Amino acid sequence: MWFDDTLRGPANNTALPLLPGDEASSMAWAPEEAKLRWGIMGCANIARKNARSMLLCPSAELVAVASRQLKKAQTWAAQFCPEGVRTYGSYDELLQDPEVDAVYMPLPTKFHVEWVPKAARAKKHVLVEKPVALSLQEMDEMIAACEENGVFLMDGVMFMHHQRLRKITADIWGPGAAFGQNLFGVPTLITSGFSFKADDTFLEGGNIRTQADSDPLGALGDLGWYCIRFGLACHQYRWPQKAKSVRMIYNAQGVPIDSVAHIMWDSGDEDRPYVLQFQCSFMHPFRQWMEVCGSTKILKVEDFVISRPDNATYTTEMTGFLDYDIRPTTHTEHTETPRWPQEVRMFDTFAREVAALGDAGGKPSFWSYVTAATQACCDAVVTSSKNGGEAVDVPTLSRFSAST
Amino acid sequence: MWFDDTLRGPANNTALPLLPGDEASSMAWAPEEAKLRWGIMGCANIARKNARSMLLCPSAELVAVASRQLKKAQTWAAQFCPEGVRTYGSYDELLQDPEVDAVYMPLPTKFHVEWVPKAARAKKHVLVEKPVALSLQEMDEMIAACEENGVFLMDGVMFMHHQRLRKITADIWGPGAAFGQNLFGVPTLITSGFSFKADDTFLEGGNIRTQADSDPLGALGDLGWYCIRFGLACHQYRWPQKAKSVRMIYNAQGVPIDSVAHIMWDSGDEDRPYVLQFQCSFMHPFRQWMEVCGSTKILKVEDFVISRPDNATYTTEMTGFLDYDIRPTTHTEHTETPRWPQEVRMFDTFAREVAALGDAGGKPSFWSYVTAATQACCDAVVTSSKNGGEAVDVPTLSRFSAST
Known part of the structure; x- marks a missing residue:
């Protein structure tokens, strides 16, 4: 199921529309x-x-x-x-x-x-x-x-509303992408880490995020939600096919406080799907990074969730051998200086x-x-965790099946 | 099984010895x-x-x-x-x-x-x-x-011979580490990506690294070896307890060309071992990074295998909230300028x-x-892969059991 123009909103293969504050935009705020x-x-x-x-x-x-x-x-x-x-x-x-x-x-x-x-x-x-x-x-x-x-x-x-995301998706799915000829290539592997370190009281239900009767998805819902969403953006919001819980740590109430999972998109080769692998956790120091491997380049974002208020950056890099050593052959730091917070x-x-x-x-x-789509991935990770970590289908919704 | 002073060489809790070319060393080369x-x-x-x-x-x-x-x-x-x-x-x-x-x-x-x-x-x-x-x-x-x-x-x-590794392990296991009071804290989670992108001929046996009768460990042996070794260094070379193959892609000869795996060290809590999660691959653009999560800090190395010939760096960071935003509260870039390549x-x-x-x-x-120890981890990942990805014990060697 692809996100496409049967849906109202930004269409398939199209980045989010320009918004006020975009450097390239002459748009005013909403009237x-x-x-x-x-x-x-x-x-x-x-x-x-x-x-x-x-x-x-x-x-x-x-x-x-x-x-x-x-x-x-x-x-x-x-x-x-x-x-x-x-x-x-x-x-x-x-x-x-x-x-x-x-x-x-x-x-x-x-x-x-x-x-x-x-x-x-x-x-x-x-x-x-x-x-x-x-x-x-x-x-x-x-x-x-x-x-x-x-x-x-x-x-x-x-x-979703930061102009940086629009530029990143445009970099990935830029001119030529439809012909498989863009410079970045298909995002075959996305890796992400998003965590903050909570104390034992928090971990064991001292916060709504860890209470079974408030937010039973715990770290998966609170943090993994962002990893999944960013992965969706990198895949043009295509509905994922499978999910797999690699590791889940539950607190005494049965709420996930740490989750390592894979979300998989159909690549045309059943054995080699496109993968988002993420680790989200209440148990490690604060970090919020995302790495996208294309066919030729690596794209990295160090603050993908809560962007730095001054300069929001990301890098794209290609690396090659030079004599006996490794050197980046291209390394570009892209900087977005938002006039308005996301x-x-x-x-x-x-x-x-x-x-x-x-x-x-x-x-x-x-x-x-x-x-x-984000919710469906969370559901599938939980289902996989309950089934010993085997890969499971990401459930679909009939209301969106028209766009399959 | 800990590496300790029953072995000849650098002892437990001790970084590698100073070597010629170390800024802090007055040592000459070997006589x-x-x-x-x-x-x-x-x-x-x-x-x-x-x-x-x-x-x-x-x-x-x-x-x-x-x-x-x-x-x-x-x-x-x-x-x-x-x-x-x-x-x-x-x-x-x-x-x-x-x-x-x-x-x-x-x-x-x-x-x-x-x-x-x-x-x-x-x-x-x-x-x-x-x-x-x-x-x-x-x-x-x-x-x-x-x-x-x-x-x-x-x-x-x-x-192993770059002075940067000595400094990194000293940062992790610095003064106070023995009392659980060091600034970095225990490396509870290590994440690594190491890959280069080979063409289809290479992947299907056109190189010794992908030939079943030459290097049947494929990407796991060629690249994962480094991820595992770095993880061992971060854990003072303690022999790991368990390993788990999360995903393995084999070529037609049955040689791994992509491997996602977890290596686990005993933490005293069976459900929450210390983990090294790595992805190594012949299928993605060149990258060679390592992230270590301590109790309080994050340590990152962007070129841990083949260090840049000029300045070899790594960063340590703590991040906190400031008003509504996230900012690093400390961000230190450590630079090693080696006089001699590793x-x-x-x-x-x-x-x-x-x-x-x-x-x-x-x-x-x-x-x-x-x-x-590195070999034992590779063996265990292969065993796990053959057993549907379940966590398996890392095998031990009786000759090193004296130091258990």
């Missing part, structure tokens, strides 16, 4: 009439960063905050929100606010299957934190609810997609598709 | 009386580089070259050797030359089990190319033959070890030990 009024559901830590994003993004306006305790919402709003933001002591009240267009939902994953459909039925567009669902089935329910109610759904993977651009993308919804004609969106 | 007269057995490509090493190393003298065809030895000697080098049309003739002290053996692996013992019986010290043997059993036969005949045996892993230093190490042989009292040497 004033596209500005969305946002409500935040849940005062999670990550919401601080996205409250700032809403303040910085011309096409976003933060108007309301809800927590299960009104006092908490008030305290949080006083600290992180502009004056005049409305505060609610329940998520339902926020959803009943007619002057909220969209909600940002950083709730623990377990609650998404309840609150995303509720938000959709209240006609709110939804930006939902990752991991999005406990299973692909749940994910499908959320997509269905949003489609039925004509609202837009996107997950909170910020790097998370601010995320809100502009969101506003544009909402503005375009009227023309969508019921097509499933690119953003639902990539979120579902 | 004139230690100078060895070398013969080369086989005119392989890699022998060109080591012929140069012998010319550059004050404690080495290249005096003879043998090939199975005299003409080839003569042509090769004319091109790569100093004038007056003796040439032989058979390996036996070289071994009968009484004015040869040591032989360098870049023969295909299959022939080592025949020629290493023959060289030992001719009282020649042996520097043998990697992979050393087709199995640990063969390796043991070679060690036995060398010990019985009082000659020194070492494999040709050049990076392969030249290899010949000086060899000369010193030979000079020290008289005092050895029959102790097995550090170099036999690390070579055997």
Whole structure:
């Protein structure tokens, strides 16, 4: 199943569209009439960063905050929100606010299957934190609810909105790629490490990320989600074929705190699929790198998830022998100096997609598709782990099978 | 089984000794009386580089070259050797030359089990190319033959002799390491990629590295050997406990041309061993990196096998959150500017070890030990691959069990 132009959004073989802040772009931010009024559901830590994003993004306006305790919402709003933001002591009240267009939902994953459909039925567009669902089935329910109610759904993977990703995918799938003649070549092997080091309390359920009744996908959902998504981007968002859990370390609650896995794409040769191998973990010091092996070149990103705020770089390299030694024959450092952080651009993308919804004609969106593909890989890794690590099929969704 | 002072050579918890060319060393090269007269057995490509090493190393003298065809030895000697080098049309003739002290053996692996013992019986010290043997059993036969005949045996892993490795292991196992209080912490996870891209002819037996009757360990023996050795160095050369083949791609002759594997060391927690995960391959562009995750820091080497001839670097990094962003809190680039290439230093190490042989009292040497440990890991990865990828015990050698 390829991502292609049967989906609404950036088409197959095409990089993401230029966005404001791109050096090569003369585009303005989304127009004033596209500005969305946002409500935040849940005062999670990550919401601080996205409250700032809403303040910085011309096409976003933060108007309301809800927590299960009104006092908490008030305290949080006083600290992180502009004056005049409305505060609610329940998520339902926020959803009943007619002057909220969209909600940002950083709730623990377990609650998404309840609150995303509720938000959709209240006609709110939804930006939902990752991991999005406990299973692909749940994910499908959320997509269905949003489609039925004509609202837009996107997950909170910020790097999707960094112009660097657009340049990287253009480097990989540049001119000639369709003829197998591009310089980089097919990304036959992608390797990634993404981890941070948590203490024993965190590891054993002291944080929602390690609680079986909050985020049972643990490190796989919290960190592996990004590795998988980046792998999807390198493969033009083609739906993967197989997945294999190489190693999974569970805490006492049965939540993965370390996962080594392979995601595989059909290469035409069953024995030699294209592979993403990643290791994600709460048990090692912070690192967030990605290496893509093409046919001729190596592409490396050292900060693929949370890009450095000043210069976001990546390198491409070819190496050859020179006399008795090895030297790079080409080594290029590509630098993106973003005018806006990726998370601010995320809100502009969101506003544009909402503005375009009227023309969508019921097509499933690119953003639902990539979120579902990511979820499907997580599901498959868990299934593989439960089956002794054997490679298993990545499940598909019939709503996206039209594009197979 | 730990490498410790029951072995002759650098002791447990101790980095390799300072060598000439070390910035911190005032040592001279091995003394004139230690100078060895070398013969080369086989005119392989890699022998060109080591012929140069012998010319550059004050404690080495290249005096003879043998090939199975005299003409080839003569042509090769004319091109790569100093004038007056003796040439032989058979390996036996070289071994009968009484004015040869040591032989360098870049023969295909299959022939080592025949020629290493023959060289030992001719009282020649042996520097043998990697992979050393087709199995640990063969390796043991070679060690036995060398010990019985009082000659020194070492494999040709050049990076063992670079001062950078000494500094890296000192960084990892620095002051306080014995108390678990060093800054770097235990290397809980090591990740490595080492590959070069061969064409289809090479992959399907057009090179000795991919021929079942020459080098049946293929990419695992040719490239994985280095990944394993570096992992051993990071673990103070402790004998690993288990190995697991994650993926192995074989060519039509059944030779591995791509291998993803885990090598595991006992951590005291059976479910969470220390892991080296490596991918080695003839199928991807040239790359040779190693990443070591300690408890607090990440150490990275981008050219761990064939170090850049000018500046050999590595980095150590700690990363933290700063407001909403990620920034390195420490990032140190360590630079080694070697006065001599690592392969030249290899010949000086060899000369010193030979000079020290008289005092050895029959102790097995550090170099036999690390070579055997590397071989044992290769054997275990192959065994695991044949057993569907399940983790298997790394075999041990009784001659080194004394140090368990």
